[in-house]
Amino acid sequence: MISDVLSLLLKTDGQSDMNLKQKKTRGVRGISVKYIVKMNRNEVCKLYTIFQRTEIQEPALFNPTDTTKKIKNFPEICVSTFSDNIIQTFSSLNNVEKIAELYSASGALPVYQINYKNTAIAFYRSMVGAPACVACFEEIVAMGAKKFVLFGSCGVLDDNKVKDNIIIPVSAVRDEGTSYHYIAPSPEIEADIHSIQILENILAECGYSYVKGKTWTSDAIYRETLSAIEERRQEGCLAVEMECASMLAASKYRRIPFIQFLYGADNLSSETWEIRDLMSYGLTNAEKYMVLAFECGLAM
DSSP states (O other): OHHHHHHHHHOOTTOSOEEEEEEEEEOGGGOEEEEEEEEOTTOOOOOOOTTTOSSOOOOOSSOHHHHSOOOTTOOSEEEEESOHHHHHHHHTSTTEEEEEEEEETTEEEEEEEEEETTEEEEEEEOOSSHHHHHHHHHHHHHHTOOEEEEEEEEEESOHHHHTTOEEEEEEEEEESSGGGGTSOOOSEEEOOHHHHHHHHHHHHHTTOOEEEEEEEEESOGGGOOHHHHHHHHHTTEEEEESSHHHHHHHHHHHTOOEEEEEEEEEEOSSSSOBOOOTTTTTGGGHHHHHHHHHHHHHHO
C-alpha cells in the first residue's frame, strides 16, 4: 500500500514538472484521502519524523468524535487510574453504575459513575502506556468529560526525597512519542500551575505529605538503563512512568483541565532494582487515593 501511494504521489503524468496537482487514493479504513503535492523535477523528497518538526500538523484525518458518540448527561468530572484492584473496589459499591464502555482490540473497558458528595463522577481503568492511555482519554472527552484526574504508581528515582510522599509532577521529560503529536517538540512539558495548586491544597487539607518535582516519561520499561537513570536523576527527576508527558500534552491540546499525582512502587534509586511489594506501596491505600482524586475533581 505504501509503495502504491508513493508511486501515485510521484507520478508526473508525462510532464517534466508537477505543480500543485491533486491526487486521490484510498486511505485508512476506506476513507478517500486527498494528497496535494508541489514538486519540481530535481527536488528531493525529505522525510521528517515528529521529533524533527517545529510544529504539529493539522488537520487530523479523523477525530475522537468521529468514532465515539457523545453521551447525554455524561459527568463533567472523570477520574482514572491503572490499578484494576482499585477500580474493582469502587465499581462494586452500591451507588455505582456502568454508564459506557471504551472499545479496543483488547476488549471493552467499562466506564462507571459514582455519586460523590452529590456530584456525578465518571471513573475507569486506564490502559498502561502513553498511546493507549491518551486514546482512552480522547474518547472519554468525546463522551462528554470536561475535567480529568489521573493517578498511578511510578518508579522512584530518588528514594531519599520521595520516601512515602505523594509525588506532584510539575513537569515531565518527553522521552516518549505520543506527546509530539499534540504539541511541538521540546525536552520537557510543564504541568499547569493552577492544577498543581489545586492538588497541593487538597493534599494539605486531607493531611497528606507530598513532594513536587520532575518526572521522566519513558516508552521502554525494560530500557531504563543505569546511565539514563543517573542522567535523569541529575536533571532533577524524582520518578519514572509511562504516561505523564503525553497526558499533559493531550489535555493541553484539547484544553481539558488535568491533574495527575503519583505514588512510589519500585525503587530505581540504587544500582539494585527493588521491586517492592505493591500491597505495601499503594494498593492498601486504594480508597484514600481514589477519594483524593474525587476531591481534586470537585476542586477543579
